Amino acid sequence: MTDGIALPDPLAPRDEAIAGFALDGTVKGVKPGASLRLDQIGAQGWALPEMPLPLAVLRTDRMRHNARWMADFARRNGLSLCPHGKTTMAPQIWALQVAEGAWGITVATSHQLQVARRFGMKRVIWANQPIGTIAVDAALGAIADPEFDLYVLADSLAVVEGLAAGAARSGHTRPLNVLLEVGAMGGRTGARTTKAALEVARAISAAPGLSLAGVEAFEGLLAETRDVDAFLDTLTATARACAAESLFGSSEILLTAGGSAFFDRIGPRLAEAGDLGLPVRRVLRSGCYVTHDSLGYEQNYRRMRKESLTLDWPVGDLRPAMEVWAHVQSIPEPGRAIITCGKRDIGFDTGWPVPLRLIRVGDKTSMPFGAFHKVTGMNDQHGYLIGPADGLLRVGDIVVLGVAHPCTTFDKWQVIPLVDEQFRITGAIRTFF
Structure with missing residues (x-):
């Protein structure tokens, strides 16, 4: 706000080329059978993890x-x-x-x-x-x-x-x-x-x-x-x-x-x-x-904070704001899970995605992954999540991945939902690659 006047939200899609962009089942990440404009997505009451996965999201x-x-x-x-x-x-x-x-x-x-x-x-x-x-x-x-x-x-x-x-x-x-x-x-x-x-x-x-x-x-x-x-x-x-x-x-x-x-x-x-x-x-x-x-x-950010102590750094830190959510699709061997996220969905040019959290089927809470779970490779539509053979992962679980390179994740999505801290979809952005 400026002098008590509420300013427009920069993320709000005011241009018709964005606001009126048609969302239906032909757009990756949109629910099958849906038919709406981009500027209507925030009013649908949709929330993760109820969306079709894989799905890239932005934590607003x-x-x-x-x-x-x-x-x-x-x-x-x-x-x-x-x-x-x-x-x-x-x-x-x-x-x-x-x-x-x-x-x-x-x-x-x-x-x-x-x-x-x-x-x-x-x-x-x-x-x-x-x-x-x-x-x-x-x-x-x-x-x-x-x-x-x-x-x-x-x-x-x-x-x-x-x-x-x-x-x-x-x-x-x-x-x-x-x-x-x-x-x-x-x-x-x-x-x-x-x-x-x-x-x-x-x-x-x-x-x-x-x-x-x-x-x-x-x-x-x-x-x-x-x-x-x-x-x-x-x-x-x-x-x-x-x-x-x-x-x-x-x-x-x-x-x-x-x-x-x-x-x-x-x-x-x-x-x-x-x-x-x-x-x-x-x-x-x-x-x-x-x-x-x-x-x-x-x-690199952590290195910079250690090396450049004399700079005038703002309070707080940069925080990862982009995630890709995927399902566990198969557990064909102990300690080897196949997830529904591949090279078509997330950047891989500077490293494999980072497993952040696990969400159990039917459970709204999440648990963090430990250091022993790693993505070790991907195909077009599959990822390989390796970890202890302890039975933690189950088919249908949701794996939340951190991106290794934002540039080559954005370009894989026409539309990316904006989510709040309760992972409710509040809007979406359109890309123009």
Whole structure:
């Protein structure tokens, strides 16, 4: 609430493309025989575990907490938050992130850019190189809207040439903001040397229709904190070199980095850029925080809390907000249960799902799994849950799984129910993968 006025719930589906989305038995996770709009799902009185399984769910209170927590972290540490929208591809969740204070939304493809524009995002970092006429023209077409701000990346003279040609085709005078991307040897995109980066920066600065707006990097593929720090120092050194040649053409300089594995390093390292002659905005692009997870990002978060004791951390912690529920389908051997959740239902690219809780058939209470129960593999529609041969598991039991990677779980579901802490379905989000 603001000054006693109740604000609209960002998660509420107000756009007809979301609110009116038809839910019936052809939509994964919807009860057979059901026929309703997405904005009617919260009024059905449905609750877990009464739904067809497997089913991905979002614990709304935890997700709201995470959105508020990360926005607070950014504010406390002198950062602007521009979370990666590809994590969820859910405009309702983007709206929640912006409502909690996010500066903008990050995308990676022209399709994601179109979704962001369609659902009202006003500031976007396209953290990738627009390649080909269609992608370049999408970028230039977007900035024809004077109320829409866009930043794209370039790491080579070839990319700059393509963007400059697009600017010439567009015919309008507003320059396209371009971020110089620096990269690490053996990594992903990005200029590999200061010399190469400066050549690209000079080309951007000199190109009609383009403006060098800052320097960007992605550190998330690096494994060690010291390597991340050294890489981010390359970013700031490159920014200083660009400033020394007066190559920046915007009113403020963006320095931006950040996956979800090292978000603690971004503020301190980017602050090392010092005085660049123009106002500097340090932008964090982490996306997975909004649901967090039960494996990789949770482990990284615990490491960050130990390593970065001098940061201004908000009260509390990030909390896993996404779960996938499944049935025990078969117990063909002692200690080996087959569950109804496979690679079509939950991410597996960074590790197998984590068994969290067991719900007995007909019982509304749950019990936590111990360390001896593990998912050891999955097929398309089956998972292998291994544990003690003690008869604990029974056919029909419900297994609640924590996700190991939010990005590759979201993209398996068109619609994901929102649940309260009593696991009653209060609404749903629609994804646009």
